[in-house]
Amino acid sequence: MKLGVVGGSGLYEMEGLEVGKLERVSTPYGPPSADYRVGRYQDVEVVFLPRHGVPHSIPPHRVNYRANIFGFRELGVTQILSISATGAVNPDLKPGALVLLDQIVDLTSGRETTFFDGPRIHHVDFTVPYCSEMQDIIEMAGKETGVPLQRGGTYVCTNGPRLETAAEIRLYSGFGADVVGMTGMPEAVLARELEICFGALSVVTNMAAGLTVGRLTTREVVGSMRDAHKKLSVLLTGSFRSLCLRPRSCDCGSALRDSSL
Numbered sequence: 665m666k667l668g669v670v671g672g673s674g675l676y677e678m679e680g681l682e683v684g685k686l687e688r689v690s691t692p693y694g695p696p697s698a699d700y701r702v703g704r705y706q707d708v709e710v711v712f713l714p715r716h717g718v719p720h721s722i723p724p725h726r727v728n729y730r731a732n733i734f735g736f737r738e739l740g741v742t743q744i745l746s747i748s749a750t751g752a753v754n755p756d757l758k759p760g761a762l763v764l765l766d767q768i769v770d771l772t773s774g775r776e777t778t779f780f781d782g783p784r785i786h787h788v789d790f791t792v793p794y795c796s797e798m799q800d801i802i803e804m805a806g807k808e809t810g811v812p813l814q815r816g817g818t819y820v821c822t823n824g825p826r827l828e829t830a831a832e833i834r835l836y837s838g839f840g841a842d843v844v845g846m847t848g849m850p851e852a853v854l855a856r857e858l859e860i861c862f863g864a865l866s867v868v869t870n871m872a873a874g875l876t877v878g879r880l881t882t883r884e885v886v887g888s889m890r891d892a893h894k895k896l897s898v899l900l901t902g903s904f905r906s907l908c909l910r911p912r913s914c915d916c917g918s919a920l921r922d923s924s925l
């Protein structure tokens with residue numbers, strides 16, 4: 665199983681990871697956010713993509729999610745791990761917490777959300793939006809490396825780029841949301857449409873609007889992400905080999921079966 669990781673640009677600076685070549689991929693949907701970084705960790709190959717480009721210049725609503733996911737497939741990636749910064753809606757979560765997501769509420773608009781715009785049409789099952797096998801492996805890596813993480817969490821995806829109002833966060837809390845972010849969709853469903861396993865690890869960088877006093881600042885987000893980098897690196901490198909060497913017995917690889925009329 666070849667692994668792709670999509671996330672912040674600092675993620676490929678990890679101990680023991682050698683980033684070899686850059687791969688430029690062209691797709692029918694336009695260019696991906698950046699060249700893909702092909703890295704090697706011990707004996708496995710991992711492909712990285714900085715979602716917001718290099719330098720960080722593409723806002724969440726402008727990311728070409730279709731090109732990014734399609735490009736991974738062109739490189740032979742069969743599972744993608746998404747890393748993203750989120751705000752805590754659940755007051756029990758605190759900045760620095762890692763959450764292995766298991767559900768999504770999609771509130772985005774105006775984004776290209778499918779590879780099947782017709783005449784070929786598929787309605788993929790999305791009851792369980794993330795690959796449970798990837799979750800099992802990352803949870804196990806957390807236990808083995810001593811990096812605490814919460815398994816299970818509902819992610820609300822907003823369109824951005826503005827942050828949320830306090831009333832919106834109260835509403836999302838009523839949805840049962842744990843965290844809020846701007847990039848989780850349509851990334852997850854596009855991977856499902858290409859029958860790629862998709863897992864997501866959310867880094868809580870701040871408390872969401874209304875759960876903290878004062879204004880939310882991007883400095884706070886960037887600072888928390890930097891603080892979380894060390895444990896994220898330990899967790900990810902602890903997961904890479906198991907993810908790449910696992911036999912695939914989940915349903916992700918047959919997501920299109922029985923999904924067309």
Ligand SMILES: [Zn+2]
Binds near residue numbers: 796797798860861862
């Ligand atoms: Zn899977």
